[in-house]
Amino acid sequence: MIPTIWLASYPKSGNTWFRILVANLWSNSDVPIDINLIDSTDSIASARNPFDQQTLIDSSLMTNEEIDRLRPATYAYAASGETLADPDDPCFPVRFVKAHDAYTLTDSGEPIMAGARGAAGAILFVRDPRDVAPSFAHHMHCSIDQAISRMGDADFCFASASDRLDRQFRQRLLGWSGFARSWLDQRDVPVHLIRYEDMLADTAATVLAALRFAGAEPDQTRLDRAIAFASIDELQRQEAESGFREAPRKARTFFRRGIAGGWRDDLTHGQIAQIERDHSAMMDRLGYSRSAALTEKK
């Protein structure tokens, strides 16, 4: 049975980039894989359709709490290989599943992600929150101040509207700090931490370490090719041509800049100070140096 590994991240932290890179790594094509046909990784953990298919229940008639209580069983079921077309002949060495859910418990105290039954481990992607803010604002079609406020709000959820049906279930993010803390502090599954900035600076070494954590050993030539095929230029080219189905409907583009440190131009001093106040402890823990003391004096 192939291992399941969560790709857990607060949005805009390199998760999709990693997935597309891996899809190219495991593709035998000599051209970049279509970003709208990434079939080497499962759809996001919070997707509604796989749940309905596995449970045979129409989740549109269930409350968020009823759904959350059943999510662990569906993750355990999928991790056991039951949903693969042929469990004895998996197409890929690792089953990567993206998640924007923080690591939380159901109302009966069970981990929603099903603990060790749901996955063999998790790769946690983090990114400097000052770079997340402008990217998140672009993603959600809101102001940077609104994005900063959502990043600091432990109650902010994705897909929580109750007057319509979303293709995804409600996801608790617990804010930028709370998200990382929930995954780093749980003791159910091992976590491998990736900083977006490190993945940019040395993509090959960072991805190699992550794949080894997941139990896969890639060929160096193929890895180099996959990195080139998943370059930001290529992702932007494809998105401009045919759109990206995983992008929010309102977002103009999903693949925006793909750089680190852009916040110095994007944010006001007040915004920088706000983010650093909201997330000081987690920024220190993850090695993001703060400049608030300096900017607040100005």
Next chain:
Amino acid sequence: MYSYRVSGLEVASEVDLPGLIPGDPGGPPDVTIRRAAVPMTLDGASAIGPTWQRADGRFLMHVPHVARFLLEGGHSIAFEAEDDAELQDVAVFLSGSVFGVLLHQRNHIVLHASAVLVGGKAVLFCGQSGAGKSTLAAALGEQGYSLIADDQCAIEIGNDGIPRIQADGRQLRLWEKSINELGLDDRRGDPMRNRLRKFYVEPVAATNAAVPIGAVYALLEIRGQQLPDIEQPNVVDATRLLVANAYRPLLVHRLDQREIYFRAAAALAATSGIFRLKRQFEFDEIPATIAMLRTHWADIGLGDAAP
């Protein structure tokens, strides 16, 4: 006993099932629904999912804190409510998810689709939950196209080789946002469950007869620069599309029913057509989608595309 007609089957039920069309209380029922003790597990289960078990001709389904359902031989459903679940809660799962599994169990070809009447034929819109099936059927209803089915479409291939769907006459089931956007407030009925903002909505007109199929569309959402379009896939892709749009594709595979879907796809390709309907998802794009459909209906000979 209450009598209903669901996907062409006479149903006798001990409980009221809102949203279904009345049946013939005199005739022998094809399916009986009754309250009874239902076990937690099935002896000799050959397959076990997160919420279901299967053993020979029996299927156990479990909606935690709502009810357990035992489906036997495709002709009887027993249910046992859990905790203090209300009958209303049990009923919505019975007439939807559970009946859908029963149709699969009976080897019916059952699609996850809504359907409206166009020029005397059924036009189906297939898609996953949230794809916009009911909303499109409701918008077409406002243009005078009668509702045939809202969520499940059971297809029968007659001896004449013509695929038909059994009218399901169910009420539309729409979320509050769709009701508001389409201006259907005056026909909004009860919520499907007290705690949900999804409601029964009375269609303008509905049909009760079995109807030959005129076209099957798989709903696809486009983004960015892509243009709305209606495509006709080749027969291999069309067959895959049909299986993928079964009500529960997992059961098509588990119950080894791919063959009957292949035959249905061939019959549909020969008599009507399976298409991909690519369109923007937003509500304000619906009129453009309907205009595109009308042109297509004229092209494929569904009358003059009038209702």
